[in-house]
Amino acid sequence: MCGIVGYVGPDAKSRTLEVIMEGLARLEYRGYDSAGVALVVTDGIASAKKAGKLANLRAEIEAHPLPGSTTGIGHTRWATHGGPTDDNAHPHLGGDDDRLALIHNGIIENFHVLRTELLDQGVVFRSETDTEVAAQLLARAYADTNDLTSAMQQVVNRLEGAFTLLAIHADTPGQVVAARRNSPLVIGLGDGENFLGSDVAAFIGHTKSAMEVDQDQIVTITKDTVSVIGFDGSPAEGKRFEVTWDAAQAEKGGHSSFMAKEILEQPHAIADTLLGRTDEAGRLVLDEMRIDPVRLAEVNKIIIIACGTAFYSGLTAKYAIEHWTRIPCAVELAHEFRYCDPVIDAQTLVVSISQSGETMDTLMAVKHARALGALTLSICNTHGATIPRESDAALYTHAGPEIAVASTKAFTAQIAACYLLGLYLAQLRGEDSTVRTVMQELAQIPGKVEHLLGRMDRVREIAHFMADTRSVLFLGRHVGYPIALEGALKLKEIAYIHAEGFAAGELKHGPIALIEPGQPVFIVVPSPHTPYHLHDKVVSNIQEIRARGARTLVIAEEGDETVVPFADEVIRVPQSSPLLAPLLTIIPLQVFACQLATAKGLDVDQPRNLAKSVTVE
Ligand code: F6R
Numbered sequence: 055m056c057g058i059v060g061y062v063g064p065d066a067k068s069r070t071l072e073v074i075m076e077g078l079a080r081l082e083y084r085g086y087d088s089a090g091v092a093l094v095v096t097d098g099i100a101s102a103k104k105a106g107k108l109a110n111l112r113a114e115i116e117a118h119p120l121p122g123s124t125t126g127i128g129h130t131r132w133a134t135h136g137g138p139t140d141d142n143a144h145p146h147l148g149g150d151d152d153r154l155a156l157i158h159n160g161i162i163e164n165f166h167v168l169r170t171e172l173l174d175q176g177v178v179f180r181s182e183t184d185t186e187v188a189a190q191l192l193a194r195a196y197a198d199t200n201d202l203t204s205a206m207q208q209v210v211n212r213l214e215g216a217f218t219l220l221a222i223h224a225d226t227p228g229q230v231v232a233a234r235r236n237s238p239l240v241i242g243l244g245d246g247e248n249f250l251g252s253d254v255a256a257f258i259g260h261t262k263s264a265m266e267v268d269q270d271q272i273v274t275i276t277k278d279t280v281s282v283i284g285f286d287g288s289p290a291e292g293k294r295f296e297v298t299w300d301a302a303q304a305e306k307g308g309h310s311s312f313m314a315k316e317i318l319e320q321p322h323a324i325a326d327t328l329l330g331r332t333d334e335a336g337r338l339v340l341d342e343m344r345i346d347p348v349r350l351a352e353v354n355k356i357i358i359i360a361c362g363t364a365f366y367s368g369l370t371a372k373y374a375i376e377h378w379t380r381i382p383c384a385v386e387l388a389h390e391f392r393y394c395d396p397v398i399d400a401q402t403l404v405v406s407i408s409q410s411g412e413t414m415d416t417l418m419a420v421k422h423a424r425a426l427g428a429l430t431l432s433i434c435n436t437h438g439a440t441i442p443r444e445s446d447a448a449l450y451t452h453a454g455p456e457i458a459v460a461s462t463k464a465f466t467a468q469i470a471a472c473y474l475l476g477l478y479l480a481q482l483r484g485e486d487s488t489v490r491t492v493m494q495e496l497a498q499i500p501g502k503v504e505h506l507l508g509r510m511d512r513v514r515e516i517a518h519f520m521a522d523t524r525s526v527l528f529l530g531r532h533v534g535y536p537i538a539l540e541g542a543l544k545l546k547e548i549a550y551i552h553a554e555g556f557a558a559g560e561l562k563h564g565p566i567a568l569i570e571p572g573q574p575v576f577i578v579v580p581s582p583h584t585p586y587h588l589h590d591k592v593v594s595n596i597q598e599i600r601a602r603g604a605r606t607l608v609i610a611e612e613g614d615e616t617v618v619p620f621a622d623e624v625i626r627v628p629q630s631s632p633l634l635a636p637l638l639t640i641i642p643l644q645v646f647a648c649q650l651a652t653a654k655g656l657d658v659d660q661p662r663n664l665a666k667s668v669t670v671e
Pocket of ligand 1: 361362363364365407408409410411412413416459460461462543547667668
């Protein structure tokens with residue numbers, strides 16, 4: 055939520071503005087309510103900011119060009135305090151002479167008290183934001199200290215909540231000072247230039263050399279130096295890492311949207327997540343997790359915590375994890391988990407799942423679990439993100455950068471990673487043959503997804519014809535149930551259509567009343583090999599809703615002819631063992647949502663009111 059960029063380059067003719075605008079374009083997925091930049095120029099600070107998407111800021115700068123500069127900051131906003139207006143857009147200027155500019159990601163919880171204090175001192179505010187309070191405080195602290203880093207240190211110690219702040223001052227050209235608490239910040243290390251960003255996408259076009267910043271640290275960059283201190287002034291060091299993907303992976307590459315591209319990238323996302331996880335004897339090796347196998351072997355309870363799509367990946371994985379390990383596995387929404395007084399001890403493994411690794415609700419839940427003594431493991435797609443660093447161990451999905459706000463390839467990669475974890479726990483309990491069999495089946499999944507993606511023409515046609523649909527229901531059972539929930543979420547978030555997912559067995563307990571003639575219903579049919587006759591039960595459910603006029607869009611395995619008489623449309627997926635089917639059955643639902651939103655002329659990658667990486671609670 056909110057994208058931030060900072061840059062210091064070699065000379066005033068350098069491409070400072072260009073670098074910042076390019077960084078903002080790559081971070082726009084984090085928020086697109088408004089955008090702004092500020093530069094240190096000869097006679098002070100030059101800034102421009104505009105409500106709406108980055109294109110509006112670009113037009114503003116074209117109409118009113120900014121002077122050259124070595125030093126600048128840029129922001130793309132997801133509004134929290136104050137609506138998405140020009141005035142509320144960042145940067146915010148501070149001081150009586152507007153010689154300081156500041157941008158912010160997060161929420162300053164005690165802003166009201168601080169604002170009142172500043173109002174009493176005669177400060178006139180030009181926005182409704184919490185950020186302007188920090189800008190004014192920083193300008194005052196700078197007036198006392200004449201040092202932007204020390205001023206930042208004074209200010210952060212007065213702030214409560216979550217924040218990444220970036221500031222420049224007209225008196226200190228060639229310097230950007232940043233601070234972070236519970237909000238993301240990474241440093242990009244260039245040659246004669248340095249960068250700051252919410253994530254590495256901000257500078258991936260310029261350097262792959264990066265440095266992590268810990269909680270409660272202040273960073274000062276110049277073109278040649280990077281220094282890090284704690285909020286208490288103690289010296290600190292960032293941890294360097296190399297970014298493993300390149301700028302081309304964060305481009306649309308000829309696709310109509312990032313979402314369309316990312317859907318197609320799933321064979322690679324799953325394959326890369328599974329890659330190199332076994333030794334020559336076929337045993338799983340998850341050294342990357344850096345977790346003590348003895349402690350892991352003692353685990354007697356698993357709680358998965360996550361939000362949104364990541365939560366549904368956890369719900370999907372629960373079936374497999376419990377089946378393979380016989381360890382009870384609960385799946386909780388991260389924002390509920392913290393407040394439900396969870397029963398946790400040292401033998402509880404709390405697994406967080408997060409694409410961004412920055413979701414505030416999930417981060418806070420991880421901290422809570424750790425404080426209660428649980429062993430915490432983060433399944434994450436973003437190297438250097440806060441959640442894996444705040445966890446005892448990390449298992450990375452290797453889906454590559456996910457730019458579209460609606461998560462697709464991260465979802466299937468998360469399921470794959472959870473399966474690796476489940477199998478590893480099973481291996482620790484001596485289930486070697488299960489591990490070998492499932493790993494062999496998993497290895498075939500990327501090829502099956504590829505095959506399936508090549509046969510989505512009919513799904514696209516159906517989506518196109520359904521562009522005016524006002525409501526779609528999704529039914530599933532067993533592992534198909536979370537897939538129904540995820541299919542509904544995709545449609546809600548990018549096509550703004552009322553959509554609901556149900557467990558098929560729940561239908562007769564209420565939701566069947568929603569069925570009226572013509573109501574489209576997707577049904578995720580379990581493989582005929584699913585135990586307990588679940589397949590037949592779902593086929594009966596299809597008959598029940600068809601009898602009441604539903605238009606049935608049935609997702610069924612190749613060769614399953616029993617569904618044909620009751621289906622208005624049959625969407626075929628390759629055969630697989632029941633527990634691996636979600637990696638296939640979700641594909642048509644992702645394609646359907648993406649195509650339907652496109653047919654409605656909507657911005658598929660940047661749906662209204664949303665932002666990727668939800669860094670506020
Ligand atoms: C939906 C979507 C969100 C995220 C959720 C968690 O398509 O992307 O529901 O899954 O906000 O985000 P992460 O995985 O970054 O913690």
